Amino acid sequence: MAKQERAVRTRGSLIRAAAEIFDREGFAVASLAMISTQAGVSSGALHFHFASKAALADAVEGAALERLRNIAGANTRESAGRLQCLVDVTHGLARGLRGDVVLRAGFGLCSDPARATPGDLREHWRGWVQETLAEAEKAGELRPGVGPEGAVIAVVAATVGFEALGSRDETWLAPRTVARFWELLLPTLAVADRLETLDSEGPVDA
Template sequence: MAEQERAVRTRERLIGSAAETFCREGFAVASLFVISAQAGVGSGALHFHFAGKAALADAVESAALDRLRIIAGVASREGAGRLQCLVDVTHGLALGLRGDVVLRAGFGLGRDTARVTPGGLREHWRCCVEEAVAEAGKARELRPGVAPENAVTAVVAATAGFEALGSREEVWLMPRTIARFWELLPALAAGDRLAALEPEGSSGD
């Protein structure tokens, strides 16, 4: 059992080290030697867990997806309006991107020209937004005349921009920046829902 736990910890260290290296250097330049040394393990241990750099990048993206699912699950709490949940999950995503190198690397790998793979975090994020907007439409939370696909396009494009810009300047991921985007809610939300929405995100208390 102790050996199994050690193997799990080694794998997690390698994923964390790879995430830091991919964020810092990009997929193409990242060195397996640097990743293993930074994790404090030998190259043999790295290759025991991962066949190569592509497999390691897959593991980083998978771990990042797990984090994104947790963020979406926390924001989608019972009893909250669907638009407010969408506001909250964008704030949660920005917070995660500021503080979690694995989440940041997962998104970064998705736009790395040396490693473009179908699906991934962006596809999952788009699906999350589509689901939230569809539910908001069913609950009559959208302003009359707003096409759900237009709302999805706006939210996905904005958050993708915040993520890309935030990889260089953290101000793009700060709560006030996300709130400024959601202050455009009058163009999206039905009038009787607008007053209850909090662009800064709700605490859930």
């Protein structure tokens, strides 16, 4: 059991180290030697867990997807409706991108031109936004004439833009930046009685 736990810890250390290197250097420049040194493990231990740099990149994206799903599932204001959930989760995503190198590297890898088979982390995000806005429409939270398709385009384009710009300048991921975006967008999305209750600032306990 101790050997198995040690292997799990080593794998986790390698994934985090790979995320740090990919985030800092990019996929093309990163090497297995750099990653093993960053993780503090031997080259042999790295190869025991991962056959290639591409396999490590896939593992980082998988870990990032798990984090993204946890962020999307952490709705602390369930009774506030689906639009509020969307606002809160975008704040959670920005917070994760600021502080979680695995999440940040996962998003970066999915659009890295040096990878032969980039992942679809952003597509998972688009799918969640689409599902949430469809639920908001069914619940009568959207203004008449506002279709979820257009709203999906606006939200995904903006949040992915924040993610990309935030890799160089964290003010794009700041709570106030996300709040200002929602201050502008919510009046075009939400019915009047719902708009009065929505909080663009995100959850206070974040």
